[in-house]
Structures are given as C-alpha cells and as structure tokens.
Amino acid sequence: MILNVDNISVNYGAINALRDISFTLNEGEIVALIGANGAGKSTSLNTVSGLLRPTTGKVEYLGSDITTVTPQAIVNLGIIQVPEGRKIFAKMSVWENLEMGAYTVKDRKVIQERYEMVYQKFPRLKERRNQPGGTLSGGEQQMLAIARGLMAGPKVLLLDEPSMGLSPILVEQIFDIIQEINKTGTSILLVEQNALMALAIADRGYVLDTGRIVLQGDADDLLHNPTVINAYLGGETTD
Amino acid sequence: MNDPSSLPLTPKGNNNLQTNTNTAAKKLQAFQNSKFMKLLRPILGVVVSLYIVFRLYQVLVVHQEYGADTWTRLLISGLIIGGVYSLIAIGYTLVYGILFMINFAHGEVMMFGAYAGLYSFWAFKIIPIAGDPPTNFLNAYPILAIILAFLIGMTVSATMGFFLEKIAYRPLRKAPRLVPLISAIGASIFLQNAAMLLFSPQLRDVTNPDILRRGAGWTIVINGSNVILPYTGVFTFILSILLLVGLYILVRKSKLGRAMRATALDKKTAALMGVDVDSTISRTFIISGALAGAAGVMWGIHNGLVYYFVGFIPGIKAFTAAVLGGIGNLPGAMVGGLLLGIVESMGPAALGIDFQLKDVLSFLILIFVLTFRPSGLLGEVLSEEKV
Structure with a gap:
C-alpha cells in the first residue's frame, strides 16, 4: 500500500465535508474516486495533499503518518496533485x-x-x-x-477532474496519457465525475456521496453495478 | 482544534467573507460604470485638459518665466526624488500583488531605514582613525562607510518589514480585506510614535562623508547660468536605478521571484507545487523593507533631515506612484515613481502655480487616476478572481 487514508473526517466550519472515509492506493494502481458535485472528492485529494487537516483519522504514505505534514513536505515526498480546473x-x-x-x-x-x-x-x-x-x-x-x-x-499522482470542460476526443487523449504515466510506475488517484471513463481505465474505484463512501470494489464490478449505472452512468445498462 | 481554517488557504467555509468584499468591489465597479460617472468623466477630462493647456500656454509662450536652466534644475530634482519614490512604490506594489492589501506602514519602514543611516554615519564619525591629521572612519573610508550604512539601513528595514507582516498582518490573513488595511494604519501610527519616543521628536541632521557633501556637485552652464548636478543626487539616482533593475531581475528570473509570482497568482496552486506560501510572503516583506530602507538612507543623504514623521509623505507619494503606474505592476511602480517625481517637481512651474502646491498636485493625480483609470498607466483591469 503506497497510500492509506484511514477513517478521515473533514469539516468546513460546521459542515461535514467528509465523514469517516477510508480508501487505499496500491503501488502501480489507478484508483478512481467517483461521485457527484459536492460528494467530497476534491476535499479528499486536498486532505491527502495537506491543504486541509482532518479532524479525525489519518493519512499514511508508505507506512508513515503524513496527516499533519505541510503541503510542501508532501510534495517533497512525491505526492503531487494536479488540481481541479487546471490552475x-x-x-x-x-x-x-x-x-x-x-x-x-x-x-x-x-x-x-x-x-x-x-x-x-x-x-x-x-x-x-x-x-x-x-x-x-x-x-x-x-x-x-x-x-x-x-x-x-511524482510517485503518487492525484488527478482532480482532468476531463473537466474538454471535448470527448481530448478526454480520450488525456486518459491515454494517464494510462501511459501509470505504466511508467506512477500510482494514480483519479477523481472524476465522468465515471464511465474513469472506471474504464481504473483498477479499483470508490463511489462517494455526500461525504461518505457508498460503494467500493473492482472497477469492472462497479461499471456493472446497477446503483452506479443508475446514479452515475445515466441509467444506461452496459450489458 | 484541527480546524481547517488554521491552514494557509481559504477553505470553502470562509466564502461568506470573500463574498462580502466581492459585492463591495462589484458595487464600486457598478458605480464606476454608472451614468453619473459616464457623464462626469468626459466633462472633468475636458475641463482639466483645457486648464492645463491654457496654463502651459501662458507659462511657456506668453510669459516665458523660466529659462532652460530652471527647467533642467527642476528635471534633475524630479528624477532624484522620483527614483526614491520608485523604490518605495515597489514595496507597495509587491505586497499588493501578493496579499491584495495596501501596506500603509511602509513609509514608516522607510523612516526606520533613514534613522539607521543617520546613526550609522554618526557612529562612523566618532570612530577615530590615527593619521596626520587624525581623522575618523567616515572620512577615512567613505565608500566603505556608505556601503555599511546602506547595509545597516536595509537590514533594519527588512527586519521591520518581516515583523510587521508577522505581527500586524499574518493573524488577519483570513479576515475581510478592510481589516488588515486598518491594522496597517494602526501599525503606521504606532511606529511613528515609537520612533518619536525612541529618537526624540527633534529634527536630526545627517552627517555625510566629505565626498558626498550636500550642496556640492558638478556644475553645468546652461543659458549662461550655473546648474548644479549634486553628488548626492546623482548617487541617489544611480543607486535607485541599480536596485530597481536588480529587483526586476530577481522577480523575473530567479526561483524566488517565480515563487513570488506564482504565490501572487494563486496561493493554493503554489502550495501544491511545494512553495512555502508563508515564507514566500515573509520574503516579499523582507525585500520590500530592504528597498524602503535603502530609500530611507538615500533620503537622509540627499535631503539631510531625519525625524519621526519623515516617512509619511514619501510613503503616501510612493503609494500614489504605485497607483499611477498600476498597483501590483512592477514596471508600473518604477515608471509611476519617476513620473510622479518629475510632475511634482516641474508641474508647479509649468502650470504657473505656487511651488508649495506640489503635494496638492500629486494627490490630484491620485484622484484623477482613480477616477479615470483605476488600473493605472500600465496595469490591466483586475480579473474577477483578484478583486
């Protein structure tokens, strides 16, 4: 396990953005975090990057606790975020x-x-x-x-909505590049609203809803899961 | 505990504060685009331009009060004071660029630099150097003494800038934008009074080394009359230009400069690149302070008088210069400073008004820039994000 997020909760003032969520990333994997707007996907990434501090729980990188480490020290460790909206x-x-x-x-x-x-x-x-x-x-x-x-x-690349605002052809190109990067040994945590594309290239996935993980499993299984299909894949059945 | 708002960034929970300032900015923009302003602007513009043309015609063509020698004298003094304004204006612009606040205590940072220069020269004068006739450190090694005085002045002001940010502004980083502004004015008053108590309210004469005697200079003859090019002035101007060029290269080409620009553009993303945002902000204040310190020492050398209020007027003038050039814009502050110095020096003569009205002229410029072109000469219109 290269990255282990264990039971973290994050609050913005009185609002709970994340409630006791846990997910892991293994060496060489692509893991997708999918969910609608406001589900807590970006919050999760920003917590891993050290921009936000969880109120409970911990974040471990290669077995050592990085929960209270500064953002620049986390960059130094090789956990790099590509933020939402390109920035x-x-x-x-x-x-x-x-x-x-x-x-x-x-x-x-x-x-x-x-x-x-x-x-x-x-x-x-x-x-x-x-x-x-x-x-x-x-x-x-x-x-x-x-x-x-x-x-x-990067040893771990955190990608926040790389498909946002791009045409389908460009999205495809970007996802090809992500796979290429992954093949050279970089583990990737991919946050996406485009669940279909994300699960298609991911090894495993987690589905977030209002700050909770509601489903997790192999990407292929999630792609065929009726809940996922109804909620995130526009209700079309793929089989 | 562990409240995410203690982090260097603004989490979404703080948005309501941002929105308040946003609506204020929008109201201002709406006012600037309102019918009243649309009508006022051209009328005011025509009136002012007509007046200026009329006065220039009277002074330059009808009366011909001043010869080329006087104009040269005025230009020289304008460039000298302009260089000092530029150095101070850079401090306003750098801090504004990175924190979007006006550091109104910046003039006081300069004042402490001026005192540091004053006391350095005093101390050097006391150190005896044996010889025939016996002399003192200040005149035995004048160049070394000047360099040391500048290093001391810049260090004192840089330290002041560092602690000013740490004590007066950092705790208010998340507050609405008016709050640090008030804190800055408070810091300014505090520092003035602290200086008055520390150094007494008396006006002090700066003792220059003999090679930089005040009043002495090269003489050029223009129109049959002598125009003095003062040593202190030439020294001040050249040093300002060197420091400005140095700063420009630092910001444009160095790694620190890139980090400063990235932090100014987007703090969160800069942090994701591994930039320590807090230390970058501290460094910005240190650099601004050092430049203000150099300006303070120059002020002492050229003008000769240092007292606790000495930073106030140059501070506000430099702020005007920064606004004139476009606040947040580095070349703008440089150009604005020089331009303001020249206008202030030549303006009263050109308009045929009393020379004591030069301050009024400067602040009229501030008002006109804010009315006609709030983004300044070189500035671009602020994006929504920055507002």
Missing part, C-alpha cells in the same frame, strides 16, 4: 509553469531530463514554451497541468 499560472509562460512544477527539485540535470521527457510526451508544449499559460486552449492547459505535475517526479 495554470496564467501570466507565467509555459516553461515557467513547468519550472514551478519542478520547484522542489534541486538537481538541474534531473530538471533537464524531465523537460525532455515532458516535451516528448507533449510536443505542443514545447512549441509554445514561451507563451503565457493563459493563452493556451483548454486541452493544452490540461496537458500543461499534467506536465507540470510530472516535473516533480
């Missing part, structure tokens, strides 16, 4: 965005290698490296956001 630094150029991704990396040589790796994966970013990030199209921005995450050399 590109709009006024900074593409390469400066990538440079920010490698903020915690000290070794210039490693950074150079990562640039090459990232530019090879996303040739468009290389073409546009001197352009302000805000001038890229939505799809390019999502690629930049993922590339920026890769610059840190």
Whole structure:
C-alpha cells in the first residue's frame, strides 16, 4: 500500500465535508474516486495533499503518518496533485509553469531530463514554451497541468477532474496519457465525475456521496453495478 | 482544534467573507460604470485638459518665466526624488500583488531605514582613525562607510518589514480585506510614535562623508547660468536605478521571484507545487523593507533631515506612484515613481502655480487616476478572481 487514508473526517466550519472515509492506493494502481458535485472528492485529494487537516483519522504514505505534514513536505515526498480546473499560472509562460512544477527539485540535470521527457510526451508544449499559460486552449492547459505535475517526479499522482470542460476526443487523449504515466510506475488517484471513463481505465474505484463512501470494489464490478449505472452512468445498462 | 481554517488557504467555509468584499468591489465597479460617472468623466477630462493647456500656454509662450536652466534644475530634482519614490512604490506594489492589501506602514519602514543611516554615519564619525591629521572612519573610508550604512539601513528595514507582516498582518490573513488595511494604519501610527519616543521628536541632521557633501556637485552652464548636478543626487539616482533593475531581475528570473509570482497568482496552486506560501510572503516583506530602507538612507543623504514623521509623505507619494503606474505592476511602480517625481517637481512651474502646491498636485493625480483609470498607466483591469 503506497497510500492509506484511514477513517478521515473533514469539516468546513460546521459542515461535514467528509465523514469517516477510508480508501487505499496500491503501488502501480489507478484508483478512481467517483461521485457527484459536492460528494467530497476534491476535499479528499486536498486532505491527502495537506491543504486541509482532518479532524479525525489519518493519512499514511508508505507506512508513515503524513496527516499533519505541510503541503510542501508532501510534495517533497512525491505526492503531487494536479488540481481541479487546471490552475495554470496564467501570466507565467509555459516553461515557467513547468519550472514551478519542478520547484522542489534541486538537481538541474534531473530538471533537464524531465523537460525532455515532458516535451516528448507533449510536443505542443514545447512549441509554445514561451507563451503565457493563459493563452493556451483548454486541452493544452490540461496537458500543461499534467506536465507540470510530472516535473516533480511524482510517485503518487492525484488527478482532480482532468476531463473537466474538454471535448470527448481530448478526454480520450488525456486518459491515454494517464494510462501511459501509470505504466511508467506512477500510482494514480483519479477523481472524476465522468465515471464511465474513469472506471474504464481504473483498477479499483470508490463511489462517494455526500461525504461518505457508498460503494467500493473492482472497477469492472462497479461499471456493472446497477446503483452506479443508475446514479452515475445515466441509467444506461452496459450489458 | 484541527480546524481547517488554521491552514494557509481559504477553505470553502470562509466564502461568506470573500463574498462580502466581492459585492463591495462589484458595487464600486457598478458605480464606476454608472451614468453619473459616464457623464462626469468626459466633462472633468475636458475641463482639466483645457486648464492645463491654457496654463502651459501662458507659462511657456506668453510669459516665458523660466529659462532652460530652471527647467533642467527642476528635471534633475524630479528624477532624484522620483527614483526614491520608485523604490518605495515597489514595496507597495509587491505586497499588493501578493496579499491584495495596501501596506500603509511602509513609509514608516522607510523612516526606520533613514534613522539607521543617520546613526550609522554618526557612529562612523566618532570612530577615530590615527593619521596626520587624525581623522575618523567616515572620512577615512567613505565608500566603505556608505556601503555599511546602506547595509545597516536595509537590514533594519527588512527586519521591520518581516515583523510587521508577522505581527500586524499574518493573524488577519483570513479576515475581510478592510481589516488588515486598518491594522496597517494602526501599525503606521504606532511606529511613528515609537520612533518619536525612541529618537526624540527633534529634527536630526545627517552627517555625510566629505565626498558626498550636500550642496556640492558638478556644475553645468546652461543659458549662461550655473546648474548644479549634486553628488548626492546623482548617487541617489544611480543607486535607485541599480536596485530597481536588480529587483526586476530577481522577480523575473530567479526561483524566488517565480515563487513570488506564482504565490501572487494563486496561493493554493503554489502550495501544491511545494512553495512555502508563508515564507514566500515573509520574503516579499523582507525585500520590500530592504528597498524602503535603502530609500530611507538615500533620503537622509540627499535631503539631510531625519525625524519621526519623515516617512509619511514619501510613503503616501510612493503609494500614489504605485497607483499611477498600476498597483501590483512592477514596471508600473518604477515608471509611476519617476513620473510622479518629475510632475511634482516641474508641474508647479509649468502650470504657473505656487511651488508649495506640489503635494496638492500629486494627490490630484491620485484622484484623477482613480477616477479615470483605476488600473493605472500600465496595469490591466483586475480579473474577477483578484478583486
């Protein structure tokens, strides 16, 4: 188990955003967290990233407790989040965005290698490296956001709604890239509203509803689960 | 315990506070777009422009009161004071860019730098250096003494900036935006009074090393009359420009500068990149403070008088300069500072009004910028997110 989230609850003031939820991520896996708006998916990721502190429960990374560790120390450990809505630094150029991704990396040589790796994966970013990030199209921005995450050399990549606002073709491209990244040994925790796409590439999945985990299991089983089909896959039966 | 609101970021629970300031900003925007303002703006614009053209015509063409020598003198003094304004304005703009608040205590940070310079020179003057005739450290090693005075002044002000943020602003990071503003004004009054009690309300003369005597300078002859290019002024101007260029490179090219810009754009995402947001904010205050400290020491060297209120007017002028250039915009603050210095120095002569009205002129500029172009000369219109 590379990541173990054990019984965490998170409150925003008086509102319980998460209630005693637990999930795990094994080495090399893709795990999907699916659910509607406000189910607590992003809250879960932000808690893992150290941006939010749970009131109860703990988060473990490779067996050590990281519940009260600062966000930057968590980045240093190799848990990298690609936030919802891409959150590109709009006024900074593409390469400066990538440079920010490698903020915690000290070794210039490693950074150079990562640039090459990232530019090879996303040739468009290389073409546009001197352009302000805000001038890229939505799809390019999502690629930049993922590339920026890769610059840190993640062991665990937390992806928050990478399909948001993208056309179906682009979504497919992004999901191909996610699978590729996973094949190179990065474990991925994927938060999605697009349950069908997410479960199609995931090994396992968890279904969140109003701060609770209501279903969990192998991705294939969830894809055929009647509750999931009714609630998140538009009621169509896949069999 | 463990309340998520104790974290460096604003969780969703705090949204109601943000919304309040948002509606205030929207009201302001609505007011600026209202019929009244739409009508007022062109009328005011025409009246002001007509007046300026009329006065310029009278002064420059009809009366020809001043020759080229006087204009050169005014330009020189404008550039010198403008450089100092720019240095202080940078502090306002950097802090505004990252925290969206006006650090009204910034002038006082500069004042402490001025005192540090004053006392450094005093101390250097007391240290005797044997020789024939016996002299003192200040005049035996003037360049070293000046460098040390600047280092001391910048360190004192940087430290002040650091603690100012830590004590007066950090605890209020989550509060509505008016609250840190009031805290800043409080800090400003506190620091002025603290300085008055510490250093006495007396006006102090700064003892310059002999190579930087006040009043001495190169003489140029223009129109048959002598124009003095003061050593202290040239020194001040060149040093301001060097510091401004240095800062610009730091913010544009260095890793710290990138972290500062990223934090200014989006604190949460910057934290996700591994940036320590709190320490980046602290560093911003340290850099702003150091520049204000340098401005304070320069002020002492060039103008010669230091007292507890010395930071107030330059502070407000520099704020005007930052607004003029577009607050939050780095080149804007630099250009705004120089421009304000020049307008303030040449404006009264050009308009044929009393020279004592130069402060009125500066603050009129502030009012006009806020009325006609709130985003400043180089600033862009703030996005909804930033407002």
